Amino acid sequence: MQVKAITLKVNGRTHYVALPPNVTLLRALRDLGYTDVKSGCEKGDCGACAVLLDGQAVNSCLVLAWQAEGAEIITNSGLGTMEHPHPIQEAFADTGAAQCGYCTPGMIISAKALLDRNPHPTVDEIREAIAGNLCRCTGYGQIIEAIQRASAMMGQ
Amino acid sequence: MLPEFDLLQPRSLPEALEMLSAQRGGALPLAGGTNLVVDLRSGRRRPSLLVDISHLDELCAIRREGDRLVVGGGATIAQILDEPLIAEYAPSVREAARVFANPLVRNRATVGGNLVDGSPAANMPPPLLVLDAEVELSSRDGRRTMPLDDFLRGVRQTARRPDELLTAVRWAIPAPGSATAFYKVGLRKSDAIAVVAVAVLVEQDAAGVCRKARIALGSVAPRVIRAREAESALEGYPLTEERVAEAARLAAAATSPISDIRASAAYRRQVSESLVRRLLLAAREQG
Numbered sequence A: 001m002q003v004k005a006i007t008l009k010v011n012g013r014t015h016y017v018a019l020p021p022n023v024t025l026l027r028a029l030r031d032l033g034y035t036d037v038k039s040g041c042e043k044g045d046c047g048a049c050a051v052l053l054d055g056q057a058v059n060s061c062l063v064l065a066w067q068a069e070g071a072e073i074i075t076n077s078g079l080g081t082m083e084h085p086h087p088i089q090e091a092f093a094d095t096g097a098a099q100c101g102y103c104t105p106g107m108i109i110s111a112k113a114l115l116d117r118n119p120h121p122t123v124d125e126i127r128e129a130i131a132g133n134l135c136r137c138t139g140y141g142q143i144i145e146a147i148q149r150a151s152a153m154m155g156q
Numbered sequence B: 001m002l003p004e005f006d007l008l009q010p011r012s013l014p015e016a017l018e019m020l021s022a023q024r025g026g027a028l029p030l031a032g033g034t035n036l037v038v039d040l041r042s043g044r045r046r047p048s049l050l051v052d053i054s055h056l057d058e059l060c061a062i063r064r065e066g067d068r069l070v071v072g073g074g075a076t077i078a079q080i081l082d083e084p085l086i087a088e089y090a091p092s093v094r095e096a097a098r099v100f101a102n103p104l105v106r107n108r109a110t111v112g113g114n115l116v117d118g119s120p121a122a123n124m125p126p127p128l129l130v131l132d133a134e135v136e137l138s139s140r141d142g143r144r145t146m147p148l149d150d151f152l153r154g155v156r157q158t159a160r161r162p163d164e165l166l167t168a169v170r171w172a173i174p175a176p177g178s179a180t181a182f183y184k185v186g187l188r189k190s191d192a193i194a195v196v197a198v199a200v201l202v203e204q205d206a207a208g209v210c211r212k213a214r215i216a217l218g219s220v221a222p223r224v225i226r227a228r229e230a231e232s233a234l235e236g237y238p239l240t241e242e243r244v245a246e247a248a249r250l251a252a253a254a255t256s257p258i259s260d261i262r263a264s265a266a267y268r269r270q271v272s273e274s275l276v277r278r279l280l281l282a283a284r285e286q287g
């Protein structure tokens, strides 16, 4: 297996890393310290590993790191900080949409992808947008509410 | 950890075909990875070499060529869902994309990967079969085209040679008076594997006589099938309730479902019959 030096652009920062081809983007991001990207199932079922890849929400466990070379990668921690949270992050906190928090970064990525395309989604559209993100704690009610609240906040 | 393999990243389609050909069948194409990466992890597939085709723009176009629609093998399911040409001329293809997996998977999963994977439960074959779609297979030595119906062989078996890429799917825009319908039964609203999926096409003349009928069923046989006897029972006749019911019975008889964790064989057969009847009646009204 050859190792290749690749460029990963994450949350506006450029990283040069040497990786063999069998490393997923999920693993590469976590090894770079982006531990907000969670590993749940590593087979596309749970969405905990979701990131934006050139603006599109994808499961980073199904993308090889080499395939993401040069792409613009955004993780949940790239959307906002503790001091300056993104409105979606703020809405998740205010609504109690995170319990254990494991699904939260992926949920927020799916919510961001939705609101980028559709700033005022219906409840059904929100449900569909997070269909690939499993939450084992909240029962989804607060998550849907948080996304509605974020939509209202961002629309002001 | 994924098992070890090497990965080639061609920059153009000719380069990709050259690589596949040079490997004499020892390499597997990698597109969205939504089947393949999962299979690598589980050990179900153990290729020593992958050829990454996910960056080849020339595989991704969706366009109209005269009276035909052409979808590149690398077009994603999300692209199908967003494409106005598909919405206008192939609503059942769009519907199959709408109920495909979830948004995260749809952004990576490709049409070519869906067809080449050869799953009997795949979403895209039923609506494409009723459109009499053809697949284009390219290799370094040239191109061949065959009906999708000949391409699909058995459980995860297709007519693709190891050095070939599925470069396009094409079909003629249905004649005026035609209507299609698609429905997938899953165990939940979203992100569900098909328990049964059915697509139909009917073309009626001004007098209401059925000129052409196509019925395809997924998840009820080793491959997505066409119910030819049921189709013949409709062609040349008005689509009365009785005739439609008879066709639905014949379609259910053409299935050979298995029982698994999602449903029993008996349930699948019964749902096949009701779905075929319901979709034919719905298409009859639209035509």
Ligand SMILES: Cc1cc2nc3c(=O)[nH]c(=O)nc-3n(C[C@H](O)[C@H](O)[C@H](O)COP(=O)(O)OP(=O)(O)OC[C@H]3O[C@@H](n4cnc5c(N)ncnc54)[C@H](O)[C@@H]3O)c2cc1C
Binding pocket: A043, A044, A045, B028, B029, B030, B031, B032, B033, B034, B035, B036, B037, B038, B053, B073, B074, B099, B100, B101, B102, B105, B108, B109, B110, B111, B112, B113, B114, B115, B116, B117, B121, B122, B123, B124, B160, B164, B165, B166, B167, B191, B192, B193, B194
């Ligand atoms: C959570 C989840 C949910 C899913 N839900 C559904 C669903 O609802 N319906 C459904 O139909 N599928 C579903 N799938 C399966 C999968 O997403 C699809 O089959 C998808 O279309 C595969 O495309 P891909 O680009 O990811 O293929 P890959 O995984 O990259 O490849 C699949 C196979 O096709 C070959 N291949 C890929 N492209 C080409 C090409 N152009 N030419 C030749 N060979 C090629 C590869 O070598 C491999 O053997 C789901 C998968 C996951 C993980």
Ligand code: FES
Binding pocket: A038, A039, A040, A041, A042, A043, A044, A045, A046, A047, A048, A049, A050, A059, A060, A061, A062
């Ligand atoms: S870890 Fe990627 S989908 Fe579960």
Ligand code: FES
Binding pocket: A097, A098, A099, A100, A101, A102, A103, A104, A134, A135, A136, A137, A138
């Ligand atoms: S908050 Fe625990 S999984 Fe969603």
